[in-house]
Amino acid sequence: MSNALSLPAPSPVWSRSRRWALIFGLWTVPALAALSFYYLNQIVTGQPVDWDFGMVATLPNWYFWALLTPAVMAVAHRYPIDQTNWKRNVFLVHLPAMILLILVHSLANLLLFRGVGLHDTVNLALYEVHITTRIHANVLAYWTVLGVYQAVTTFRKLRRRDAEAAVMQVELAQAHLRALKMQLNPHFLFNTLNSITALIRKEENRKAVRMTVKLSDFLRLALENRGLYEVGLRQEMEFAQRYLAIEQVRFGDRLKIEVNLEPGTEHLFVPNMLLQPIVENAVHHGIAQSDKPGVIRVTSCLDNDRLYLRVQDNGPGPGNSTGKKGTGVGLSTSRKRLERLYGDAYAISLSAAPEGGAIVDVELPAVTEPIFEPSIEQPI
Incomplete structure (x- = not known):
């Protein structure tokens, strides 16, 4: 209230x-x-x-x-x-x-x-x-x-644009805080450190060091991107991949990542931290709920000045929740941010894949320059 x-x-x-x-x-x-x-x-x-x-x-x-x-x-x-x-x-x-x-x-x-x-x-x-x-x-x-x-x-x-920029700054700060809290969540941090500890006990020290560095890189990148409303798709994908690399510590061979960005889309601007909560959804509500090997596919394509993004997993699937108003953990926050940035010129949907699993489709205007100026934040 x-x-x-x-x-x-x-x-x-x-x-x-x-x-x-x-x-x-x-x-x-x-x-x-x-x-x-x-x-x-x-x-x-x-x-x-x-x-x-x-x-x-x-x-x-x-x-x-x-x-x-x-x-x-x-x-x-x-x-x-x-x-x-x-x-x-x-x-x-x-x-x-x-x-x-x-x-x-x-x-x-x-x-x-x-x-x-x-x-x-x-x-x-x-x-x-x-x-x-x-x-x-x-x-x-x-x-x-x-x-x-x-x-x-x-x-x-x-x-109105200035007011929306102020609101977006707050929402972006909340999104960053959510990501950092997720990383510092005792359960997540325990699983990550436990996996690294297991590698050390098996004397796989190089792999343990590499995974520790990936965790550090993820947290560092999350802090470096503070204050940016939009980033290039390549940079956004890099952030999501660093998160997935940490999750691969837990799942090992059970988690496979496939990325296919159509040439020409890598430099288009997308909302900062758009993909991370979506792939997090795919991991926790898809891959983690199934014993079979999991695959998360991230693709992009460009058509008629529209950027199409898709995140697909082969988990149990979301049931019959489809359409622009489809529900899903993390999607409501993403939808609010997209509406602030693009008005009605966006679409996001959660649907069940025909072969099993969930599909999140995002449609955005193909933007070659940031819509909002980045905010100035003091370094931590």
């Missing part, structure tokens, strides 16, 4: 009211500026000042744009001007939308003028005059709303 306090969500009605108040408040600035310019122009030119006409002729022109602002924001949200589709969205979406809203805006102004008696009638010629005389202001109004919305959206995305 969390001790954190959570504030109640604001009422939708209040949120809408506050949003409309903000929109009309912002549009009041150009409305009052236009009204002041009209009055000042009348005074400077020596013309009589019609206060009522000034308000009717200037204020509605901007407040109608306040009413149209949600429509512009909706179009901007659905069709943002970004690096990928900006030409299509500008010329095929925003220009037609701007023309349509300007026509609606001009018609609303014309009907208002007719209603208050500034025009005796409404006809096409008068409609054209209203459009042409205010075309510059209306075009500027549309693109101003669009630009402000894009700027606010980009700012929010950057803040």
Whole structure:
């Protein structure tokens, strides 16, 4: 149970009211500026000042744009001007939308003028005059709303990305802590040291020294990778293999490792410590549960800018747990980290192999550069 306090969500009605108040408040600035310019122009030119006409002729022109602002924001949200589709969205979406809203805006102004008696009638010629005389202001109004919305959206995305980076840093630290705790777990450490001791008693000192060095290398690499959100697949595979090398001390010939990384995938970036908990799952819930010789296969391939990773064992298998929501020890943490890093652009699944055993498939975007900058940590 969390001790954190959570504030109640604001009422939708209040949120809408506050949003409309903000929109009309912002549009009041150009409305009052236009009204002041009209009055000042009348005074400077020596013309009589019609206060009522000034308000009717200037204020509605901007407040109608306040009413149209949600429509512009909706179009901007659905069709943002970004690096990928900006030409299509500008010329095929925003220009037609701007023309349509300007026509609606001009018609609303014309009907208002007719209603208050500034025009005796409404006809096409008068409609054209209203459009042409205010075309510059209306075009500027549309693109101003669009630009402000894009700027606010980009700012929010950057803040969200910073927040996600902070969360990922915590999760990464937890993942490292989990790995180190696993290594320092009395049961794991006892089995590892017991295996090394057995080698020494059999006077297989070189093998005992080699396995001790592997344990040291694993712990050293775990510390060296602290603060890295992503590493190259080759480096990630090296870390997983060092863990498996330690487990081979316990299982000996019962544990065989097969690695097949497709050329071109070794330098793609993957989340740091992605494979280690998955192969740990394969060892403890696959190989350790069977008396027959065990095999863990790790493969990678690249297809259509997507990186596909697979970890397969020949243990008892996970039963009928399949699909993206498939369960498995270690997978829930991996899924959370992948979602933080890639959003919806990932997939991870646990399934039963047809010939027996378990398969964990991971699908990621093919990333050639880190998405997040590494955090700076002090050495231990």
